Structure formats: structure tokens, C-alpha cells
Amino acid sequence: MSSNPNPSIASSVSTPANPENATQNPSSAQKENDDEENPYSRNVRKKTSAVWEGFKNVETAGVKKYQCIHCKRKYKADPSGVTSTLRRHLKQCPKNPIVLIDKGQQQLSLSSTLIQAESVASVQNFKYEQSKVREIMAHCFIVHDMPFITAEYELFNLLLKTISPHYQKISRTTIQTDIFKTFDIHKAKIKTLLQGVTRMSLTTDLWQSVQTVGYMVVTCHFVDKDFKLQKRILDFCDVPPPHSGVAIADSLHKCLADWDIEKKVWTITVDNASYNDVAVRNLKETLSFQAQIPLAGDMFHVRCCAHIINILVQCGLKKIGPIIDNVRQSVKYIAASESRINMFRDISKQLKLPTKKLILDCPTRWNSTYHMISAALDMKVAFSRFATRDSSYIWLPSEGQWNMVSEVCHFLKLFNDVTQYISGSEYPTSNLFLPELWGIKKSLDKTITSENGSMQSMASDMLNKFEKYWEESNMLISIAAIMDPRNKFKMLEVYFPDIYNGAEAVKGQIALVRDKLYQLFHEYVEEYKEKNMGNSIEDESGTLSSSTSVMSSTSSGTGIKRTGRAMFDSLIRNVDCVTTTLKSELDIYLEDGLYIDPDDCDLNVIEWWKEQRMRYKVLSRMACDVLAIPITSVASEAAFSAGGRVIDPNRASLGKKTVQALLCSQDWLRNYYGLKKSVKALTKKEEVVEVDLS
Numbered sequence: 083m084s085s086n087p088n089p090s091i092a093s094s095v096s097t098p099a100n101p102e103n104a105t106q107n108p109s110s111a112q113k114e115n116d117d118e119e120n121p122y123s124r125n126v127r128k129k130t131s132a133v134w135e136g137f138k139n140v141e142t143a144g145v146k147k148y149q150c151i152h153c154k155r156k157y158k159a160d161p162s163g164v165t166s167t168l169r170r171h172l173k174q175c176p177k178n179p180i181v182l183i184d185k186g187q188q189q190l191s192l193s194s195t196l197i198q199a200e201s202v203a204s205v206q207n208f209k210y211e212q213s214k215v216r217e218i219m220a221h222c223f224i225v226h227d228m229p230f231i232t233a234e235y236e237l238f239n240l241l242l243k244t245i246s247p248h249y250q251k252i253s254r255t256t257i258q259t260d261i262f263k264t265f266d267i268h269k270a271k272i273k274t275l276l277q278g279v280t281r282m283s284l285t286t287d288l289w290q291s292v293q294t295v296g297y298m299v300v301t302c303h304f305v306d307k308d309f310k311l312q313k314r315i316l317d318f319c320d321v322p323p324p325h326s327g328v329a330i331a332d333s334l335h336k337c338l339a340d341w342d343i344e345k346k347v348w349t350i351t352v353d354n355a356s357y358n359d360v361a362v363r364n365l366k367e368t369l370s371f372q373a374q375i376p377l378a379g380d381m382f383h384v385r386c387c388a389h390i391i392n393i394l395v396q397c398g399l400k401k402i403g404p405i406i407d408n409v410r411q412s413v414k415y416i417a418a419s420e421s422r423i424n425m426f427r428d429i430s431k432q433l434k435l436p437t438k439k440l441i442l443d444c445p446t447r448w449n450s451t452y453h454m455i456s457a458a459l460d461m462k463v464a465f466s467r468f469a470t471r472d473s474s475y476i477w478l479p480s481e482g483q484w485n486m487v488s489e490v491c492h493f494l495k496l497f498n499d500v501t502q503y504i505s506g507s508e509y510p511t512s513n514l515f516l517p518e519l520w521g522i523k524k525s526l527d528k529t530i531t532s533e534n535g536s537m538q539s540m541a542s543d544m545l546n547k548f549e550k551y552w553e554e555s556n557m558l559i560s561i562a563a564i565m566d567p568r569n570k571f572k573m574l575e576v577y578f579p580d581i582y583n584g585a586e587a588v589k590g591q592i593a594l595v596r597d598k599l600y601q602l603f604h605e606y607v608e609e610y611k612e613k614n615m616g617n618s619i620e621d622e623s624g625t626l627s628s629s630t631s632v633m634s635s636t637s638s639g640t641g642i643k644r645t646g647r648a649m650f651d652s653l654i655r656n657v658d659c660v661t662t663t664l665k666s667e668l669d670i671y672l673e674d675g676l677y678i679d680p681d682d683c684d685l686n687v688i689e690w691w692k693e694q695r696m697r698y699k700v701l702s703r704m705a706c707d708v709l710a711i712p713i714t715s716v717a718s719e720a721a722f723s724a725g726g727r728v729i730d731p732n733r734a735s736l737g738k739k740t741v742q743a744l745l746c747s748q749d750w751l752r753n754y755y756g757l758k759k760s761v762k763a764l765t766k767k768e769e770v771v772e773v774d775l776s
Contacts, residue, residue, distance in 0.1 A: 131165055133165045133168045133169050133172065136150060136151055136152065136168075136172045136175075136178065137149060137150055137151065137157075137168055138151055139159075140156065142156065145158065145159075146159040147159055148168060150171060150172070150175060150178075152175050152177040152178045153175050153176065153177045153178075155171065155175075157171070173213075174263075174267055176267065176270035176271050176273075176274055177274060210246055210248035210249075212248070212249075212250055215242075215249065215252075216252060216256065216260050217260065217264070219233070219252060219257065219260070220257060220260035220261050220263070220264050221264065221751050221755075223257055223261065224261060224264065224744055224747045224748050224751055225748055225751050225752060225755070225757065227748075230254035230257050230258055231254050233251075233252050233253065233254050233256075233257045234251075234253060234254055239251050258740065261740075261743055261744065261747065262743055264743075264747050264751070265742075265743040265746060265747045268747060268750040268751070268754065269746070269750075271750075272314055272316075272750060273341065273342070275306070275312075275314075276302075276304075276341065276343055276346075278306070278307050279304045279306065279343075279346060280346060280609075280703075280707075281304065281346060281348055281376075281707040281710075282302045282303065282304040282343065282346050282347060282348075282710075283302070283303045283304070283347070283348065283349040283350070283351065283384075283710060283711045283712060284300060284301065284302055284303070284334075284347055284349070284350040284351070285300075285301045285303065285350070285351040285352070285712050285714075285715045285717050285718040286298060286299060286300045286301070286330075286334065286350065286351075286352060286715070286718055287299060287352070287353065287715050287718040287719055288321065288325060288330070291741075293736075295320050295738065296320060296321050296322075296323060296325055297318060297319065297320055297321070297741070298317070298318075298319055298320075298321045298330065298333055298334075299315060299317070299318050299718045299745075300315070300316045300317045300318075300319075300334065300337050300718075301313060301314065301315050301316065301717050301718045302314055302316050302343070303710050303711070303712050303717070304707075304710055305688060305706040305707065305709070305710045308692075309688055309689065309691065309692035309695070309706060310688075311511070311688055311709075311710060312753075313717055314749065314750065314753065315745065315746050315749040315750070316337055316341055316746075317337040317340075317742070317746065318741065318742050318745040318746055319333065319337070319738075319742055320738045321333050325357060326357060326360070327356075327357040327358070327359065327360020327361040327363075327364060328360065328361070328364060330357060330358070330360075330361035331360070331361040331362075331364035331365045331368070334350075334361065334365050335365060335368055335369075338369075344369055344372050344373065345369075345372055345373035347369060348375055348376045348381070348382065348707075349381055349382055349383075349384050349558075349711050350362055350365065350382065350383065350384065351384040351385075351386055351711070351712050351713065351714065351715050352383075352384075352385070352386065352715060353385075353386045353389040353715055354385055354386070354389050354390065354393060354551075359383075362382065362383045363383075366379050366382050366383070374605075376602055376605055377598060377601060377602055377605070380557065380598070381557060381558045381561075381711075383554075384555065384558060384711065384712070384713065385551060385554055385555055386713070386714045386715040386716075387504055387515060387519075387555070387713045387714050388501060388504055388505055388714040388715070388716060389714075389715070390547075390551045390555075391448075391497055391500065391501055391522075392447070392448050392449075392501075393547055393551075394497070394522075394544045394547045394548055395448040395452075395494060395497055395544070396448050397543045397544055397547050398540040398541065398543060398544040399448065399451065399490075399540075400543075401536060401539050401540040401543065402486060402490060402536060402540065405479065405483045405486055405487060406451065406455065408477050408478075408479045408483060409454065409455050409458045409477075409479060409487065410442070410443065410445075410451075410454065411477040412458065412465060412475070412477045412478065412479070413440050413441070413442045413454060413458060413773070414442055415475055415477060416440065416468070416773065417440065417442055417771060417773045422468075422472065423773055423775075425468065425471060425472070426440075426464060426468055426775065427775045429464045429467045429468055429471075430461060430464045430775050433463055433464055433467070435460065435461055435463070435464060436460065437457055437460040437461050437775070438774065438775050438776040439457065439772050439773055439774050439775055439776070440454075440457055440458065440461070440772070440773040440775065441453050441454045441457050441458075441770055441771070441772055441773075442454065442770060442771040442772075442773070443770060444770055447770075448497075449497075449498055449501050449502075450770045452491070452494050452497075452498050453498075453770070454770075455487050455490065455491060456491050458487070459484065459487050459488060459491055462479075462484050465478055465479075466478065486534075486536060489534060489537055490537075490540075493525070493529060493537065493540075493541075496521060496522065496525050497522065500518045500521070500522065503518065504518070504713065504714050504716070505714065505716045511562070511687060511688065511709040511710070512558065512559065512562035512708065512709055512710075512711050512712070512713050513562045513563050513565055513566040513569070513687055513709055515559050515562070515563075515713050516559050516560065516562075516563040516569075516573060516577060517573075517577070519552070519559065519581075520577040520580060520581060522548065523545075523548065523552075523580060523581050524580055526541050526544055526545045526548060527545075527580070529541035530542055530545065552581070555713075556591075557594075557595065557598055558708075558711060558713075559713070560574060560595045561595065561598065561599055561602070561708055562708050562709060562711070564595070564599060564672075565687070565691075565704075565705040565708050565709055566685075566687050567671075567674075567676065567677035567685075567687070567690060568676055568677050568678075568679065568685060569676070570671075570672055570676060571592065571596070571672065572676060574591075574592050574595065575592065578591055578592060599668070600668065602704065602708075603667075603668045603700070603701065603704060606700050606701075606703065606704045607700055610699070610700050667697075667698045667699070667700055667701040668701055670697075670698075671698060671701055677690070687705075687709055688706055688709055688710075691705050691706055691709075
């Protein structure tokens, strides 16, 4: 412990001899306090770093700290004034809406821009940031499926060094580390986004990679608070064998628990595999213990409509299997040899046929079979000419078989159009499916009366499958159609007589849909009442909310009486009005006339409900949740197309965690940057073989 060598000096500093001088010459402690209150004092250096825009000074247990204004995290104040830790936090803070722009010293660079055919030199501020380069490079490697070794290519580094001499080489190990950082940062952002979502739907599917590892993708679909339809991949994880329904259900629940959304899931869309039935049933039972599932889970299991159509058509094509096989073997025979391809190309050019390619299908994908027989039908004359030149070719269909192929192509065109419509990269909302399924039912009914016995048999088997799966999905599709203001119950009254047999059956089905619709609406009303009862009396901190403004202007007497009156008034407004008014929102909506689009174009139904949200406070939320339910699992299957590019034979050594980070981050970054996948990018190239004849 040190002593003061000159106590008189210390006393003269701490206690002024003249009180008047004390007012004119304040102590250093007093100056410090004044400077804190007056940041513009000339004795204190003004903080110019942009970091301070995101932090504020706080004091905890007598210790000075800096607190982030976004996520409330605290950092101990550095006596030296170093802000590197604070700057790194702002760049990675999951709740920071704005990327920090460094306002420090910058370099000047000269650039030329052509304005009105004149080269005008302009001076721009420029500062090279290696950390930013690493971040964007990691994003580039994720989104564009680039191998990590690319970062170490000599010419790749030369290119970046040419762009900026400040560039520092980044190793593939660093790229992998940055990818995991990107995964963690954006996962935190997605979690924050999902906190404001009350209902969401899931799609999931299984896929086996070239590593012989079974992966499961889980995708969530929802409408956010701004009434925007959103889709995010939540997980791309490996599922150890055996891939039983119980194992899949356990993996799904683990994913939901990790994202803390078990109480928000109300539907899951899967294909028609038997293990999915077991998985969905087990998951439904587990989730029902944690929260009430809407309609007691009647709509929890949604069967993929694209797979249902695939089952229908595959069932029908079995009836003409030998004819389809003749066409398939014909295409396969020609595609097996370059000399045969050249011969067939010459024939098609001589005949001036319009089709420029032959297609060899993937038998498990019916639409590829449709494209195969459709292309072959356009070139049936060339097949006949080819048979006269190649005696080994023995699979030429007869004229009667070609006629059958023609009828089948005409019949399947509708199914192909519907499949393309529901399998696009931007999946449609669920209100659009009832007209398409009605068209399929009408086509099947018409074909059953055909004079062609093979077509009758084909349509009959397909109709049996249609009725089986329609019974399991009609409730969701019907309610979704009603939530379209252009349809309401009028569409059911028009379409159901063609779908169901007999007036009594039609009347009973419409009544059943109406009962379920009102039941679902009442559940949303009760949820709205519970939420607003809590919010109207107390906020998160336990203090009175906006009801105090009503209290101060309409009540008199003591503060206790005014507070009590305000609580009662708020309760009446938020509960009783719900009972008398909000429950009739559905009646008001159904009693209004059908909406007629003045521009006669496709209506964005979710946008329409956004415009009507003040009139239909509860119904608008319910409608958007229903419309966001995916009727197909295409969104999840699209992830496997990306997976096939990420885990190609040259990258088969990628770890499971790396695959998860790459596939999930790719989806999140595409949404972050507003990038959309093309339909071609979603097509699995290994499914079909195309023979170019041009």
C-alpha cells in the first residue's frame, strides 16, 4: 500500500481553500461528472466510431459496461478504448437489422463511369476489409455449390489479387470454418423470425446420397406478420437405418424441439410411403401432448398431390405396359449406339420432322414416360423408316399400338399440365387445387365411357385410386378453396355434383365442410381471446398496458378506481366484442358476394387477405395459415436436387455436419439475397436421357 508523499498537495486538490474558487475551479471528479452529462464538452474527445451507434453505457454492480441495443448483451468496458470486440459483435448480432458500415479512415480510389457517352472521373471512398471478403466468399461457395479447394487455385487467387492487391489468400479450411459461422448466424436469424409465427406447416422427405447415407430434409411453410408466404429449410440431417416410421418420427421431433416450434406445427405433408403413415401418426400423438392441434389433428396428415397423381397414372399405364415397353426399348436401342443415332438423325432430317430429340424415361416418374411416348409419337414415321434400314431393330410398335399411344398421350396431357402446375419452383397456394382435381375427375368419367376397351379399363383403375385418396384430402382442399374470395361455397356447389354421386351425398359433404370450417374458426377465436385478455391487462414487464390511456381520460376519483375501470373496459373490448363481433366474421365473409377481379388476372389471395385484415382480424389470420399449407412435398424434394450437386462423386467425403450446414445455409442465403431457383435447376438430370437430333 503506497502512501502520499505530500499530503498538503492532496488536501489542496481535494478541498479548495476559498469557497468562491471552488465554484470557479471545480475538482477533476466534478469535471468528469459534468463531461458525462455534456458530451460536447471541449475537455472530452467525442466518440466518432460507428460502433457506438449500436451500444450504450450501463453500470452493473458498480462496473461500467457496454450493452448492445439490439440483443442486450453486455461487454466489460475496455480502459484502452479498443472496440474490436464490440465491432465483431455488431457484425454477427442476430438481431441487428443493419450491417455495420465502418466510418473509419478510408482510402480514395478513382473510377470512371460513362455518362451520356462521356468518360467522367469520379472519386469514391474505398476501404478493403478482409473479413467482409471472407464472409461473401463463404456465401458464394455455399450458394453456387463450389468445392472448397477452389479457394486455393492459383489462377483464382490471381484473379482476386488482380481485383484488389490487398486480398489475402484464403485456405479451404478457412472457407469451411466460415461456412459453419454462416450457418450459426443465419440459424439464429431464422429462429428470431419464427418467434413471431403462430402456425406453420411442414414438408419432409428422405433421400439416399452417393455416400449411401440416408438424409431427411424438413421444410417449414408459413405466412409472416407482413402477410408474405415464406419457406425455409429447417434441417438436412442423416437418419440412421433402419428408416422405420418410429425412427423418422423421432428425428422429426428432435428437429422441432431444436427450433422450439413443437406447439406451432399443425400439418405435415409427405408422400404415400407406408413408413410415413407410421411416422406422422407417432408425431401427431407426441405433439398433441404438448399443444392442441387445430381440428383435433383432422388435417395434420396431408398427402402429396403430386405423388397421388403419380400413383393414378402409374396404375393406368400398367394396363398398356407392353405398348409402353415397345416404345421404351425402341428409344433405348437407338440411344445405345452413335451410328444408330446418326442414322435416325438423318432420317428425321429427310422427313423434316419437327421434333428434335428422343427421350428415354425414368420408369418411376410417370411424367417422364409421358414425354417419352409423346416425343416418339411425333417421330413414328422415322421409326418405321429406321426399321427398314436396321434388321436388328425388333421393337417397332404396330399401327394399332401407335393409335393407342396417341389416345394415351391425349388423355395424359391434362395430368401432365396439372403436375407441372403444382411442381413449380414457386409452389402455389392450396386454394388452387380443387379446380385441377375436378378436371381430373371429369376426364376420368369421360374416358370410362370411351369405346376403347383398354382406355376404359385404364380409366376405371385410376378412378378407384382417385376416390380413395380424395376422401383423405378433400377437407383441406375444400376449406382452402373457400378461403379464396372468388370461390367461397359457390365452387363446392358447382364442383361437388361431379365429384360425388347423388344429391344427398353432395349436400352431406358440403354440410360436413361447413361444420369443420366453423369449428376451425371458433378455435382461432378462442386463441385470439386468450391472447388479447393477457395483453390487454399486463404487458411483458407486468405493468398496465395501453388501457391506462382510457383510464386517464374517461374515469375520475382515485388512481385505484380508474385503473380498475380501465381493466374492465379493456376486458369488455377485447373479450365480449370478440364474442359478439369476431365470431361473425366468417358469416360476414360468406354472405358477401364473390370477388370479381377487375383486371381478370391471377389474384394473390394472401395479398387480398392482407388488405382485408382490419375488417377480418381473426379470419384473415386463419385464411393465411390455411393457404400456406403445401399440398405437395415438392419443396422438400427440390432440396435433394441441390443435395445431388453438393454431394457429387467428387465430394463424397464431406461430413454429415458439413452437408447439413451447406444445404441449410444455401436455402437461407437464397432467401437473404432474393435469389430464386429456376425450374431447370430443380430437375433431376439423372431421371431422363435425351438424344439430341438437331
